[in-house]
Amino acid sequence: MKRFARLRSVAVSLLVPVVALVLWWVLSADNSSPFYPSLETILTNFRETWLFERAGSDVVPSLTRLALGYLLAVAVGIPLGALLGRVRVVHLALQPAIQFARSIPATGLVPVSIVLLGIGDTPKIVLIAFVCVFPILLNTVDGVRGVERGLEDVGQTFRLTRRQRIFAIHLPSAAPQIFAGMRLSLSIAFIMMIVTEMMGATSGLGFVTLTAQQSFQIPLMWSGMILLGVLGALLNALFVLVERRVLRWHYLSTGRMR
Amino acid sequence: MTKLVVNQLAKTYGDPAKGGVEAIREISFDVREGEFVCIVGPSGGGKTTLLRCLCALHGRSGGRIELDGRDVTQPPPEIAAVFQDYSRSLMPWYSVRRNIELPLKNTIADKKERSERVEWSLREVGLGGLGDRYPWQLSGGMQQRVAIARAIAYRPEILIMDEPFASVDAQTRAGLEDLTLAVRDDVGAAVLLVTHDIDEAVYLADRVVVLSSRPATVMEIVDIDLPRPRDQIKTKGLPRFAEYRTHVLELIRATSQPEPVSEAQQAVAATLHGN
Known part of the structure; x- marks a missing residue:
């Protein structure tokens, strides 16, 4: 019975995508407009281009820059956030600068990063990291400040070391919020990955789709969009997998996962 | 005295x-x-x-x-405490065993001795064998016993x-x-x-x-x-x-x-x- 219910909910979830794809396929089948190629053409292009001709030359570099920028943001955001959240002086000193920096629209920084760091991988990675660091940082600040008073008391009466308090109390207790920040940053990282490749780049998904549009290779542009959608969904699924594992205690103790 | x-x-x-x-x-x-x-x-x-x-x-x-x-x-190291609100004084991300063991890391260097102390304290409060559970898997009374176990394992005066x-x-x-x-x-x-x-x-x-x-x-x-x-x-x-x-x-x-x-x-x- 339970199995049947699950099967049914999967079927319901698949209904809209399948109908959309079928409609797209049928309605675009004998389309003569060069701007709206048939789905068949797009998928053929997808197979020929992304599997696997450009996988190594464009997809891998894009994802590598994304991963490096994102991990850099995590590596800086969490420790700095914990420091800002727990040490008042640091917070006072850095807060105005942080508020200023995070208010600059991210895309506006692309030209600046090129001027400062050239057109290689470095400016792209740095820019992704720069933009992604704020949601993680600010959520960590908030999280380590919201630690239960009771747990602080435990840390003090049992004379836990500063290190123990940070790693056994503050960070785990802030983890749900930190993950919320990381999830937001991941989608921002994905956007920044494309944006940084549309200016001063010679490879990558953003570079290919932009060039495709400019050189009237419309099917390539469309298949690039499909790839982006698939990649985004996969990245998010991967993130959810990691989050569910790390925050298992959180979901179970708050009754949000069985 | x-x-x-x-x-x-x-x-x-x-x-x-x-x-x-x-x-x-x-x-x-x-x-x-x-x-x-x-x-x-x-x-x-x-x-x-x-x-x-x-x-x-x-x-x-x-x-x-x-x-x-x-x-x-x-x-002071001679004092251990049990607080009123057990649900806010145990760490939900740690098993019962790790909750009790955490303060002992600073007082008992030997790993074996430490884990023996944890098991002893669990038996003492009648929770022997439940060390691998998480606090939120236990009833309120049991959680408070975990808090008591953590306090006595610390060997307070x-x-x-x-x-x-x-x-x-x-x-x-x-x-x-x-x-x-x-x-x-x-x-x-x-x-x-x-x-x-x-x-x-x-x-x-x-x-x-x-x-x-x-x-x-x-x-x-x-x-x-x-x-x-x-x-x-x-x-x-x-x-x-x-x-x-x-x-x-x-x-x-x-x-x-x-x-x-x-x-x-x-x-x-x-x-x-x-x-």
Whole structure:
């Protein structure tokens, strides 16, 4: 019975995508407009281009820059956030600068990063990291400040070391919020990955789709969009997998996962 | 031997000149080695403030706290605590075993000895074999036993308990009281337990410190001369138990503000009396 219910909910979830794809396929089948190629053409292009001709030359570099920028943001955001959240002086000193920096629209920084760091991988990675660091940082600040008073008391009466308090109390207790920040940053990282490749780049998904549009290779542009959608969904699924594992205690103790 | 001396302890929150709240005033009492002392007082009367001062969780406005003759300014290693709200004092991200083990990492270097201590403390509170569970998988009473296990595994000379059984049902409560007595006998630590439950205080204690309402002062220190081991039915059935209970209750009632009677209550009372 339970199995049947699950099967049914999967079927319901698949209904809209399948109908959309079928409609797209049928309605675009004998389309003569060069701007709206048939789905068949797009998928053929997808197979020929992304599997696997450009996988190594464009997809891998894009994802590598994304991963490096994102991990850099995590590596800086969490420790700095914990420091800002727990040490008042640091917070006072850095807060105005942080508020200023995070208010600059991210895309506006692309030209600046090129001027400062050239057109290689470095400016792209740095820019992704720069933009992604704020949601993680600010959520960590908030999280380590919201630690239960009771747990602080435990840390003090049992004379836990500063290190123990940070790693056994503050960070785990802030983890749900930190993950919320990381999830937001991941989608921002994905956007920044494309944006940084549309200016001063010679490879990558953003570079290919932009060039495709400019050189009237419309099917390539469309298949690039499909790839982006698939990649985004996969990245998010991967993130959810990691989050569910790390925050298992959180979901179970708050009754949000069985 | 006197273990802990509290002398003229005072604590005021904020600036007294600008409407600060005087929580406790000139409180003096002592705790002897291995003694069971209960502190009772009306609710909201500064009992928790007193305990937080003793644990050095916050500063005090005056007086001295001496442990073995040394002034207590930092949380001392001889004191372990069990707090009222077990669900906020255990770490949900750690198993029961790791919760108990965490403070021991600084006191027991040998890993094997440490894990033996954890297992011993779990058996002591009747949770042997449940070390791999997580706190949220346990009932409230069991979680509080984990908190007690963590405290005794730390091998304190004084165990401080802040309303430890306030959030569990009556059945569980009686069980935890007896568990605390049994554990105290095994461990030999002095226990300083705060409660608003007079029966509980008289049942558990060698001495009961009765506090007044805010600002809390010591009204009387009552020696409880009841035979040990104590028993929920036999001890509570003794005439002397009733006498102690009545005496403490009278003290508390004398210091508590009478509850204001609302107009609605007066109306109900009038109806009931047929007016």
